Amino acid sequence: MTSSTAPLIQASGLAILRGERALFRGVGLTLSPGEAIVLRGANGAGKTTLLRMLAGLTRPEAGDIARAAPHHWIGHKEGIKPQETPRGHLALWAQAWGSKADIPEILEKMALTRAADVPGRYLSAGQRRRTAFGRLLLEDRPIWLLDEPYTALDAAGRAMLDAVISGHLRTKGALIASMHDTAGFPVTAEVTL
Numbered sequence: 001m002t003s004s005t006a007p008l009i010q011a012s013g014l015a016i017l018r019g020e021r022a023l024f025r026g027v028g029l030t031l032s033p034g035e036a037i038v039l040r041g042a043n044g045a046g047k048t049t050l051l052r053m054l055a056g057l058t059r060p061e062a063g064d065i066a067r068a069a070p071h072h073w074i075g076h077k078e079g080i081k082p083q084e085t086p087r088g089h090l091a092l093w094a095q096a097w098g099s100k101a102d103i104p105e106i107l108e109k110m111a112l113t114r115a116a117d118v119p120g121r122y123l124s125a126g127q128r129r130r131t132a133f134g135r136l137l138l139e140d141r142p143i144w145l146l147d148e149p150y151t152a153l154d155a156a157g158r159a160m161l162d163a164v165i166s167g168h169l170r171t172k173g174a175l176i177a178s179m180h181d182t183a184g185f186p187v188t189a190e191v192t193l
Helices: 048-054 086-097 103-109 125-137 155-170
Strands: 011-019 022-029 036-040 064-067 071-074 143-147 176-179 189-192
Touching: 011 048, 011 143, 022 048, 022 064, 022 176, 022 189, 048 064, 048 143, 071 125, 086 103, 086 125, 103 125, 125 143, 125 155, 155 176
Parallel strands: 036 176, 036 189, 071 143, 143 176
Antiparallel strands: 011 022, 011 064
16 A cells, blocks of 8 residues: 555546536545545435546546546446356456456455355346455555445445455555445545535
């Protein structure tokens, strides 16, 4: 992780339009090492859009974003193909990123050992979600951008994810997540859209 206390993300004056309507205007935030920011708002308020902007996937109509470190992005779609197993999915990403991470260890941490070789079409929604979160552990990236991370997770899955996120924050990683639920990890700030 980064040892600096300089901001990892600085955003100011962000705006986005949907048709003739401003989804949001004048949004700004600063994310520093060890911090977690939660985005709140009604469905359709622009939480996912703001996360996509911060990840560099959507261009703002106005405003500036500066990222000082690499990031992970986990959106609503897990990206697991119907024939792809959790082990295969993580191995593919590890190869793409040149990661030497211990995949069996990640599968165990994500409670996927028994489902490691089950094709994606037979996985539960929670197992697919935990597989996607396994990508966070393949490569050390200081910034995690998570869209509704608790979706499809049961109580045990939420506790596991909270532990992974808390560990990331303790090592000076940082997080921005859109959420409707109460966070089970330390939250530094909330931004309401």
